[in-house]
Amino acid sequence: MSIFKKDEPVLYDLSEMTILLVEDSHYMQSLMILMLKAFGVGDIMACSNAQEAIDILKVTQARRKSRYVTNVDIVLTDWLMPAGPGEDLLKWIRSHKDDSIRFLPVVVVSAYTTEKVVSRARDLGANETLVKPVSGKGLASRICAVIDKARPFVSIDDYFGPDRRRQSLEFEGPDRRMIKQEQVKVTREKTVG
């Protein structure tokens, strides 16, 4: 049972939350850390490229039963990082064998506003995209979206990630999807974390 009344806005207390921030710009990294602290995020791990992020995730994963190391709850990653791009990190996360890593919510933060980058990030399994320059409202809305609008994961031949269809609208025309209902397996209540 929720302790909150249904019609009251729930103010999130993020003090138990751990965010892994991957940002190669020193300035942007410092700024994002301060913004996340202002939001009350309890633990912020920061690094500056995909490989460092992978190392951190490996360590947190290996020590996840330790009381001294917290699990990462959300990954916020820059896209273009010369020393190891966000794309590499996203691919690594979504292809990981361990559920606690491959289902991790990933928010891509990108200065590239092109549709190509946004769709590439989406097709690799990003949960949300935040376009730079960031604002307090923009960052807060993406964090809340990851919490509130958690979508089921879809696994098909060439995709693993959150359902790319954000809405299930009624459609009157013929169903052109190639896959029949009996070829879809629904796994419920998979517990991660």
Next chain:
Amino acid sequence: MKKFKVEIIKLTNHLKRKLGMDPQDVAEGEIANEAIMEADRLIEELCSECHSSIGGFLKALGEKWSEMREIGEDTPQRRALSEEIFTLSHEIKDIGSMCGYNLIAHFAESLRDYIEETELNLEAQKVIIQAHYDAMNLAHKNDVKDDDGPVASELKQLVKVAIKKYK
């Protein structure tokens, strides 16, 4: 054994659980407005120092460019310097666009993309990098922020000519 083409995995929302809520609860939450305002204040604070920060990055970029220009041939050292210029341009682009220095951000992005995408041509690089560097310095010295207007157009034209001629 039945072969499924698609697996849909419905996850328990452990983030909600971590926030003290029922994972099934569909209520949407928010981050306190005061916290968002504080985050925006931090951005403003960073931007108040933006002019001098960009100046520092431009100085570093100028130094790397001087070193790179002196190396007349394609060597690993020159390529390493090119990578450093890429990183500095990337940094200037991020800060510039964050703080409203759109013209400098425009040139920084163009320089970064030019270094990243164009095949190495030493003569062309000399002219094109120099044109970008000069344009950024002029915009910075004259505190030109907007990427439209007469000064911006003139500077953009200078860089455009350099790229067109040598690329």
